[in-house]
Amino acid sequence: MHTAIQKLTNEELKKKGVFSWPIWEKEVSKFDWFYDSVEECYFLEGKVTVKTKDGKTVSFGKGDFVTFPKGLSCVWDIQEPVKKRYNFR
Numbered sequence: 092m093h094t095a096i097q098k099l100t101n102e103e104l105k106k107k108g109v110f111s112w113p114i115w116e117k118e119v120s121k122f123d124w125f126y127d128s129v130e131e132c133y134f135l136e137g138k139v140t141v142k143t144k145d146g147k148t149v150s151f152g153k154g155d156f157v158t159f160p161k162g163l164s165c166v167w168d169i170q171e172p173v174k175k176r177y178n179f180r
Contacts, residue, residue, distance in 0.1 A: 093160065094141065094149050094158065094159050094160070095157065095158040096149065096151050096156070096157050097155070097157075097158075098154065098155065098156070099133075099156045104133060107131070108178075109133045109156075109176050109178075110176070112132075112133075112176040112177055113176070113177060114135075114175070114176055114177075115132075115173070115174075115175055115176075115177055116173060116174045116175075117169055117172065118169070118172050119169050119170065120167075120169050121168045121169070122166070122167055123164075123165075123167075124164075124165055124166070124167050125163070125164045125165075126160065126161055126162065126163040126164075127161065127162075128161050128179045128180060129158065129159065129160060129161045129179065129180050130159045130177055130178070130180075131156070131157070131158050131159075131177070131178045131180065132156070132157050132175045132176060132177040132178070133155075133156050133157075133175060134152055134153050134154065134155045134156075134157065134173065134174075134175045135153065135175060135176065136152075136153055136171070136172065136173065136174040136175075137152050137153060137169065137171045137173030137174060138150070138151075138152040138153070138169075138170045138171035138173075139151055139152060139167060139168065139169050139170065139173060140168045140170065141165045141166065141167055141168070142168065143163065143165045144164050144165070
């Protein structure tokens with residue numbers, strides 16, 4: 092179970108329908124999160140480090156397309172305010 096980070100072209104983002112997904116914004120903060128379904132998101136702004144229960148960390152931010160797996164339990168550490176488009180499936 093891992094978080095996938097990709098750089099997608101505008102064409103790939105359009106094919107996925109990313110630009111019609113809702114937007115979520117969050118200030119600099121730190122909080123626990125659990126994914127009860129797969130989340131795909133595209134970061135419009137921000138910088139984040141996510142730490143999993145087993146101590147692994149992954150960082151991502153503006154321009155990244157990130158897929159979080161179902162069942163992931165982690166801590167979000169937002170270093171720069173986040174604005175992202177997201178979709179749960």
